[in-house]
Amino acid sequence: MTQTAGSPDNPLRVAVIGSGPAGFYAAGQLLSAADLTVEVDLYDRLATPWGLVRAGVAPDHPKIKSVTRVYEKTAAKPGFRYHGNVEIGTDVSHDELASAYHAVLYAIGAPTDRRLGIPGEDLPGSHAATEFVAWYNGHPDYADHEFDLSAKRAVVIGNGNVALDVARMLALTPEELAVTDTADHAIDALRHSSVEEIVVLGRRGPAQAAYTNPELRELADLEAADVVVDPADVALDEHSRAFIESDAADVTARRNVEIVTAFAATPPSGKPKRVVLRFLASPVEILGSDRVEGVRIVRNELTSELRAQPTGETEDIACQLVLRSIGYRGTPIPGVPFDDGRATIHNSDGRVTREGTEEPVPGVYTAGWIKRGPSGVIGTNKKCAQETVTHLLADNEAGALPEPSTTPGELLGALEDRGVEVVDYAGWELIDAHEKGLGEPHGRPRVKLVRRAEHLMHAAASKVRG
Structure with missing residues (x-):
C-alpha cells in the first residue's frame, strides 16, 4: 500500500473506465476534491464520449442532452485526459490499468439487453430495443443493422421510458425527425416505414409502470398518432387501488394513472x-x-404483493415487428469480480469486492449502472458516483490504495505499440465540430458520424495539429 497520494509531487492517479454520465460525474468529483492534486484519465471503447447521452437518449429530447455542458466543464479541468477508442479487456487488461494508477473506477454501464426467455425470441423481426435505440442514435456497432419497417403493426414489450421512446420514434413524422440528430440511415428508413400501429405491452397495470410522467404525457403531442387505451384495461383492481391510495405510491405512479385514464x-x-x-x-x-x-x-x-400472475387466458396479436424492451444488462470485465445474478460488478457501495465476500479489492471501484443495475435517470448517477468517490478518497486518506508500479505514459506507449489509435479530447472536439457543422445548414443539432473509421479520420487531425 502507499502513503496518501494527492500532492503535486505525487498526484492521486485514477483511471475512470466509461465516459457516460457516471464516469463524467465521478471524474468531476475527483478533480474537485479539496486540497488534493488529482489526475483523471477517462477511457472509453468508443472514440466519442457521453455514453447513453449520445447513444441512448431519444433524438427528439435535445434538452436532456444539454447535460453534456456539465461534462465539458469537467473535461476542461486541470488533470483531466480523455482516451477514446480503447477497449478494456481487448486493447488493455485490467491488471495493466491497475498497475499504472492508484485506483481504477469502472463506469461502463449496462450495454446488452435482458432476455425474455420465450419461444420465438430470435425469429427475424424480433429485436432487442437496445439495438434499435443504438441504431437510430448512430452507435457505430449498430450502423449496419437492418430493421424491416414494412410491418403494419409493431409490438413493443416493456413499460419503461425506453419502450415509450421506441414507440414514439416509430410514430414520428419525417418532419419531426428531420430536426433531430437521429442517424441519417435511420431517418431514411423511418421515413419509408409502413408501421401504422404500435402496441406497447406492460405485464402489470398503469400504477406499476416504470416510465416517467413527461415521457407518458408527450405521447399526446405526436402529430400523426393517436394514443389508444381500452378503459377496461386501466380500471384499477383492488390491489392497485389500495397501492395508489397508500403512502407507498409516489406522485409519479399516481400521475401515471391519471394520464393513462x-x-x-x-x-x-x-x-x-x-x-x-x-x-x-x-x-x-x-x-x-x-x-x-x-x-x-x-x-x-395482480397479487396482493403487486406481482403479475398469469390467468391462463391467452390472446394472439398479429404483428410483423417485435421490439423487446425489458431492461439493460451489464457484462463482465476480465479480471474484475462480477455478480452474474445481478449482472453488476461485485461491490459494496462502490468498492469492488471479491466474489462471495465483502472484502474490498484494493484500488478498484465502480459507479453507475454496472454498480447498481439499470435504474434511475441521468441525474441518479451523480449521487451514485459521489458515494463511490467518497469511499475512494477515504481509502486514499487511509493509505489503503496500491502504489502504481508503472505510469499512465508507459501504458499509453504500450497501446501505441499495439496499434491502438487512441483518441484524445482534442480529437473528440474535432469530431464534435464536424458533426455540428454538418447539421447547422439543415437546422439540426448535428449529423452524426456513425463509423469508427470516420471518427478516427477526423480525430487524427488533432495530432497532426499538435
Whole structure:
C-alpha cells in the first residue's frame, strides 16, 4: 500500500473506465476534491464520449442532452485526459490499468439487453430495443443493422421510458425527425416505414409502470398518432387501488394513472397512426415460422404483493415487428469480480469486492449502472458516483490504495505499440465540430458520424495539429 497520494509531487492517479454520465460525474468529483492534486484519465471503447447521452437518449429530447455542458466543464479541468477508442479487456487488461494508477473506477454501464426467455425470441423481426435505440442514435456497432419497417403493426414489450421512446420514434413524422440528430440511415428508413400501429405491452397495470410522467404525457403531442387505451384495461383492481391510495405510491405512479385514464377517455381523432397502450399482459411466445408473425400474450392479474400472475387466458396479436424492451444488462470485465445474478460488478457501495465476500479489492471501484443495475435517470448517477468517490478518497486518506508500479505514459506507449489509435479530447472536439457543422445548414443539432473509421479520420487531425 502507499502513503496518501494527492500532492503535486505525487498526484492521486485514477483511471475512470466509461465516459457516460457516471464516469463524467465521478471524474468531476475527483478533480474537485479539496486540497488534493488529482489526475483523471477517462477511457472509453468508443472514440466519442457521453455514453447513453449520445447513444441512448431519444433524438427528439435535445434538452436532456444539454447535460453534456456539465461534462465539458469537467473535461476542461486541470488533470483531466480523455482516451477514446480503447477497449478494456481487448486493447488493455485490467491488471495493466491497475498497475499504472492508484485506483481504477469502472463506469461502463449496462450495454446488452435482458432476455425474455420465450419461444420465438430470435425469429427475424424480433429485436432487442437496445439495438434499435443504438441504431437510430448512430452507435457505430449498430450502423449496419437492418430493421424491416414494412410491418403494419409493431409490438413493443416493456413499460419503461425506453419502450415509450421506441414507440414514439416509430410514430414520428419525417418532419419531426428531420430536426433531430437521429442517424441519417435511420431517418431514411423511418421515413419509408409502413408501421401504422404500435402496441406497447406492460405485464402489470398503469400504477406499476416504470416510465416517467413527461415521457407518458408527450405521447399526446405526436402529430400523426393517436394514443389508444381500452378503459377496461386501466380500471384499477383492488390491489392497485389500495397501492395508489397508500403512502407507498409516489406522485409519479399516481400521475401515471391519471394520464393513462385521460387517454382512455379521449376518443381517437383519426390520425394515420396509433400507439396502443395495453396492461396486464405478458408475452409467452413470439409466433412465426421463418419470421415474426405475431405475439401470444397471457392476461395477468395482480397479487396482493403487486406481482403479475398469469390467468391462463391467452390472446394472439398479429404483428410483423417485435421490439423487446425489458431492461439493460451489464457484462463482465476480465479480471474484475462480477455478480452474474445481478449482472453488476461485485461491490459494496462502490468498492469492488471479491466474489462471495465483502472484502474490498484494493484500488478498484465502480459507479453507475454496472454498480447498481439499470435504474434511475441521468441525474441518479451523480449521487451514485459521489458515494463511490467518497469511499475512494477515504481509502486514499487511509493509505489503503496500491502504489502504481508503472505510469499512465508507459501504458499509453504500450497501446501505441499495439496499434491502438487512441483518441484524445482534442480529437473528440474535432469530431464534435464536424458533426455540428454538418447539421447547422439543415437546422439540426448535428449529423452524426456513425463509423469508427470516420471518427478516427477526423480525430487524427488533432495530432497532426499538435
